[in-house]
Amino acid sequence: xxxxxxxxxxxxxxxxxxxxxxxxxxxxxxxxxxxxxxxxxxxxxxxxxxxxxxxxxxxxxxxxxxxxxxxxxxxxxxxxxxxxxxxxxxxxxxxxxxxxxxxxxxxxxxxxxxxxxxxxxxxxxxxxxxxxxxxxxxxxxxxxxxxxxxxxxxxxxxxxxxxxxxxxxxxxxxxxxxxxxxxxxxxxxxxxxxxxxxxxxxxxxxxxxxxxxxxxxxxxxxxxxxxxxxxxxxxxxxxxxxxxxxxxxxxxxxxxxxxxxxxxxxxxxxxxxxxxxxxxxxxxxxxxxxxxxxxxxxxxxxxxxxxxxxxxxxxxxxxxxxxxxxxxxxxxxxxxxxxxxxxxxxxxxxxxxxxxxxxxxxxxxxxxxxxxxxxxxxxxxxxxxxxxxxxxxxxxxxxxxxxxxxxxxxxxxxxxxxxxxxxxxxxxxxxxxxxxxxxxxxxxxxxxxxxxxxxxxxxxxxxxxxxxxxxxxxxxxxxxxxxxxxxxxxxxxxxxxxxxxxxxxxxxxxxxxxxxxxxxxxxxxxxxxxxxxxxxxxxxxxxxxxxxxxxxxxxxxxxxxxxxxxxxxxxxxxxxxxxxxxxxxxxxxxxxxxxxxxxxxxxxxxxxxxxxxxxxxxxxxxxxxxxxxxxxxxxxxxxxxxxxxxxxxxxxxxxxxxxxxxxxxxxxxxxxxxxxxxxxxxxxxxxxxxxx
Numbered sequence: 001x002x003x004x005x006x007x008x009x010x011x012x013x014x015x016x017x018x019x020x021x022x023x024x025x026x027x028x029x030x031x032x033x034x035x036x037x038x039x040x041x042x043x044x045x046x047x048x049x050x051x052x053x054x055x056x057x058x059x060x061x062x063x064x065x066x067x068x069x070x071x072x073x074x075x076x077x078x079x080x081x082x083x084x085x086x087x088x089x090x091x092x093x094x095x096x097x098x099x100x101x102x103x104x105x106x107x108x109x110x111x112x113x114x115x116x117x118x119x120x121x122x123x124x125x126x127x128x129x130x131x132x133x134x135x136x137x138x139x140x141x142x143x144x145x146x147x148x149x150x151x152x153x154x155x156x157x158x159x160x161x162x163x164x165x166x167x168x169x170x171x172x173x174x175x176x177x178x179x180x181x182x183x184x185x186x187x188x189x190x191x192x193x194x195x196x197x198x199x200x201x202x203x204x205x206x207x208x209x210x211x212x213x214x215x216x217x218x219x220x221x222x223x224x225x226x227x228x229x230x231x232x233x234x235x236x237x238x239x240x241x242x243x244x245x246x247x248x249x250x251x252x253x254x255x256x257x258x259x260x261x262x263x264x265x266x267x268x269x270x271x272x273x274x275x276x277x278x279x280x281x282x283x284x285x286x287x288x289x290x291x292x293x294x295x296x297x298x299x300x301x302x303x304x305x306x307x308x309x310x311x312x313x314x315x316x317x318x319x320x321x322x323x324x325x326x327x328x329x330x331x332x333x334x335x336x337x338x339x340x341x342x343x344x345x346x347x348x349x350x351x352x353x354x355x356x357x358x359x360x361x362x363x364x365x366x367x368x369x370x371x372x373x374x375x376x377x378x379x380x381x382x383x384x385x386x387x388x389x390x391x392x393x394x395x396x397x398x399x400x401x402x403x404x405x406x407x408x409x410x411x412x413x414x415x416x417x418x419x420x421x422x423x424x425x426x427x428x429x430x431x432x433x434x435x436x437x438x439x440x441x442x443x444x445x446x447x448x449x450x451x452x453x454x455x456x457x458x459x460x461x462x463x464x465x466x467x468x469x470x471x472x473x474x475x476x477x478x479x480x481x482x483x484x485x486x487x488x489x490x491x492x493x494x495x496x497x498x499x500x501x502x503x504x505x506x507x508x509x510x511x512x513x514x515x516x517x518x519x520x521x522x523x524x525x526x527x528x529x530x531x532x533x534x535x536x537x538x539x540x541x542x543x544x545x546x547x548x549x550x551x552x553x554x555x556x557x558x559x560x561x562x563x564x565x566x567x568x569x570x571x572x573x574x575x576x577x578x579x580x581x582x583x584x585x586x587x588x589x590x591x592x593x594x595x596x597x598x599x600x601x602x603x604x605x606x607x608x609x610x611x612x613x614x615x616x617x618x619x620x621x622x623x624x625x626x627x628x629x630x631x632x633x634x635x636x637x638x639x640x641x642x643x644x645x646x647x648x649x650x651x652x653x654x655x656x657x658x659x660x661x662x663x664x665x666x667x668x669x670x671x672x673x674x675x676x677x678x679x680x681x682x683x684x685x686x687x688x689x690x691x692x
Contacts, residue, residue, distance in 0.1 A: 026082060028108040030122040035297065037120055037127050039110070044076035046118070047156070050127050052297055057228055060148040060156045063293075065131060067284075069115055069138035077118075081111040087121075093310060095326050095479055095560045096518075097591040097606070103311045121292075126308050128294035130234070133284050140282040145253040145293060146246065147230075149205060149220070177205050178219040178512055178598065179243075181212040188213060191242075192256035193274065195439050196469050196486040199505050200512065202599065208245035213254055215242055215441075216470060219303070219512045219598065227598070229296040229515050233309040233473035236450050238291055239281050240441030240469050255281040256442035268372075269380050270410025271437050282443045289314075291472065296515060301593040304511050304602065313473025318457045321479050325431075325462075326560035326586045327366025329406065330356050334491060334522060335567040336539050348373040349388040354397060359568035361401035363582040367561075368398060369434060371408040380413040382421050395429040404431035406462065411437045415448060422459040432462025432480075441469040453478035464520055464561050471517030475560075482561040487513055489521040490565055494541040498534060502544040503619045503684045504599060510556055511598040522563040523553040524581065526570035528653030531620055531683060545617075545684030546653040548645050551577075552686030554584045555615025556604045562586045576658070580641070580690075584613060594627060601625070601681070605632060611692040618681045622650070626676040634691055638663040641690040645682035653684070663691070 023042035029035070036051040047062045066075040088104045105123045112118060115135030121128045148156050180198040182191040191213045198215075201208075208214075217231035230251075232241050239255040246252045257277035265273045296306040318324075332353075337346040344351040356368045374391070376384040385391055395405050407430055414421060414435050425433075435452060438445055449465065456463050457480045466485040475481050488505055496502070513519060525543035529535065534544045543550055554562065564571065564581060571578040585608040594614070596602035601623060603616035612632045616625060640663050646655030671678045679687050 024079060026079070026108060026110065028084075028106055028120050028122045030106060030124045031086070031088075031104050032124045035122055035124060035127065037108075037122050039108075039120065041077060041079050041110075044078060046077040048120070048129070050295065050297070052226070055223075057222065057226070057297060058147055058149060058295070062144060062146040062148070062156065063118075063129070064144045065116070066141045066143075067116075067138055068141065068280075069284075070136040073141075074113065074116075077112055079110045079112060083109040083111075091311070091315075093307075093476070094321060095324065095475065095482060095587050096310065097307075097558055097588055099589045101307050101311060121312070123308060123311075125298050125302060125306055126294055126296040128233075128292045128308060128312055130292045131290040133288040133290065135286065137286055138284050139280045140284060141280045143253060143255060143281070145241070147243075147251040149249040149251070176202055176221045177208065178202050178221070178508060179208065179214040180218070180513075181209065181214050183212075186211065188254060189274075189277070192442060193439055195467050196441075197488045197492070199488050199500075200508050205245060205249050205251070210245045210247070213242040213244050215240070217512050217516050218243060221598075225299055227298060227300060227303045227511070229303050229306070229512065230294070231296070231309060231470070231472070231516050232291045232293050233312045233516070234289065234314050234477075235291040235441075235446060235469075235472035235474070236314065236477065237288065237443065237447055239443045239446060240472070241291070241293065256440070257281050258283065258443050262444070264380065264412055266439075267437050268377050268410060270412050271439060272412055272415070274440070274442070300511055300598050301596050303515060303598075304593040304596060304604075305591070306515055309471070309473055309516050310476050313476035315477070316479055317454070317477055318479055323460045324480050324482070325366065325404075326482055327562075328582055328586065329367040329369050329561060329563050330360040330365050330568065331369050331371065331522065331563045331565050332356060333369075333371035333408075334494070334541060334563075334565040335570075336541075338540060338567045339569045341569065347388075348386060350390055350394060353389070353394050356568060357394070357398045357401055357403050359571070360403045363571075363578055365403070365564060365582050367404045367406050367431065369406040369408065369563075370394075371434070372410075372436075374407065375409075375413070380410060380416065382407075382409055382413050382417060383424070392428055399429055406430070406432045406434055406464070408434045408436060411435065411439075411448075411467065414452065418452065418455050422455050422461055426459035426461055430461070432456070432464070434464040434466060436466040438465070439467045449474065449481075450478075453481050456480055462561065466520065470513065471519075473517070475517055483518055483520040483559055485520045486516075487519040487521055489519070490523055490525060490543060493525070493534075493536065493543055494538050495536050497536065500544075501620070503531075503549075506545070506549070506553070506617055507596075507601055507619050508599050510593075510596070510602050510604070514558060518558040518560055520559060520561070520563065521553065521557050522565045523550050523557070524563060524565040525550050526566040526574070526654070530649075530651060530653050543653070546645050546649045546682055546686060547577075547656045548643050548649070548682075548688065549617050549653075549684055549686035551581065551643055551656075551688050552615035552617045554581065555606055555613050555688060556602055556617055560586050577643075580643070592631075595625065603627060607632075611690065614689040614691070615686065616679070616681060617686040618684070620683045622681060622683045622685070624678060624680050626678050628676050629691070630675060632691060634663055636662065636664050638691050643688045644679060645685040645687065649682040649685055
């Protein structure tokens with residue numbers, strides 16, 4: 001199969017249109033007026049620019065579609081009508097970082113032609129646009145989103161007056177890009193199959209490899225510390241967007257063409273591998289909304305607190321959510337069933353899972369997962385259970401102890417028998433599925449997520465997607481989907497070489513990947529390697545960084561279904577620590593990012609009821625952090641539990657210190673000076689404070 005050759009959309013439009021059309025401008029300001037979107041339509045093409053505090057963040061982004069509808073192919077963008085409105089509402093956000101969110105923005109809809117519109121929204125902290133498709137069914141051949149940074153707009157198609165001089169402002173100079181790039185290939189098709197788990201490259205835009213696709217989100221760094229995070233949301237029935245460096249300082253989007261032929265194969269025969277593709281990216285029904293393309297703007301901490309991905313997502317399609325229960329999970333796979341001091345051989349068998357269930361019940365852990373191996377490998381059949389497992393007995397055993405069972409399922413095994421599988425295991429009492437190895441985000445793959453979520457919701461089953469793209473608003477639309485992977489998580493420490501810098505990655509993802517939604521990072525390692533003694537080990541894996549770094553990840557990262565990845569044996573040796581971990585909530589009433597700088601450190605405070613948890617992590621650089629905790633309502637009578645890196649944590653990562661008592665500023669016990677609390681964080685370290 002050869003790669004598809006095509007002429008870029010903007011050249012097709014430019015060559016086919018007259019040059020005499022007068023440009024039209026449409027402005028949209030955010031509620032506080034600090035962010036302004038200016039849309040220009042000229043020669044049948046459309047572009048927009050974003051100003052923030054009178055500075056251009058992106059001088060020009062050219063957008064467009066080439067599509068077929070009613071047997072005709074269209075590519076011109078001609079505005080017929082304009083509608084405007086203000087949105088100001090409070091929406092419930094259960095199973096999230098806060099109980100409610102304010103959705104406050106200005107909206108402008110441009111009707112382009114019969115059956116197609118483009119909608120822009122301006123928030124105080126970002127801008128988004130989407131296409132709305134109505135009328136006859138059709139196909140989308142290609143979509144363009146070309147972002148010109150540090151560019152001379154005189155050379156940009158559809159832009160005659162759209163530059164900094166025309167608006168009397170100075171351009172915003174872009175420096176570095178944080179981007180998760182795919183592996184190197186000579187062409188794009190192999191890059192459309194990915195587990196979406198790459199670490200970030202940090203480099204100037206012009207040095208990005210134009211042969212490598214970047215999956216979203218990605219982060220841009222500009223003057224004065226301003227950040228711009230590019231992503232998408234409301235991705236339900238359309239291929240996911242990639243970006244790539246085109247030429248000079250230009251980023252352009254790419255989409256996987258629609259698969260024409262897929263074959264069973266891959267890991268344990270559990271995947272559907274694309275063998276042939278169409279010459280278009282999507283098929284559209286009579287009425288569809290495209291994903292929102294969004295650019296979040298602000299400082300480091302403002303980006304980490306941005307809610308646009310959730311706010312722009314489609315509202316919940318699950319009417320009754322009363323049965324959905326987030327929580328912690330005792331997990332078998334990462335620790336390779338390495339339990340000791342028992343009178344049975346550990347492995348995939350009834351005795352081992354009873355041990356995990358008893359452990360979970362003892363510490364109030366809500367779930368136990370049976371990961372890969374409970375169904376016969378290679379058969380892709382979820383009704384083919386290995387003889388060592390009596391699944392109905394284990395489910396009943398767990399139910400009597402207040403523990404739910406979650407089953408791992410490979411993509412094709414779930415796809416081929418979806419309705420029957422969900423009905424059977426729901427009736428048995430199973431609480432949910434961890435579905436793995438999709439490793440694609442073309443239109444067919446994205447639609448699988450929707451169908452899987454809807455089917456599971458009908459049978460009251462939770463979902464945790466692995467081998468998955470970013471959440472992209474999915475957890476609002478289907479709240480029974482509590483988690484997504486799409487992250488270079490702790491599992492990588494089973495095999496990642498010593499040159500891997502996980503500490504750097506850990507202080508990047510709260511500002512980038514987490515802007516798209518929750519992540520199943522699977523923290524909780526009890527063997528903790530310092531910078532010089534970490535080594536990969538499949539059977540007895542360790543983390544990089546300190547124990548308190550691992551603990552703080554339960555606060556810093558958002559994960560409504562959150563793993564305790566290590567062995568019950570390790571946890572049982574430190575029961576006080578294990579009880580503390582098990583008691584940390586997984587969903588919150590309020591979240592505040594108190595301090596942080598991407599790639600360096602972050603401190604996050606989260607509230608559940610009247611109790612605050614504050615967690616902070618750093619990269620491999622030790623640092624002293626000063627925090628003003630007065631906004632959290634702390635006073636002399638507040639009870640404090642404090643976990644900090646031990647004095648030797650830089651040598652032995654598992655060294656930590658626990659203190660507890662009442663907060664008494666006058667005593668100096670908590671190192672408070674001038675109303676600020678000081679804490680030292682070891683290299684690769686962290687801390688957690690509970691305030692109630």
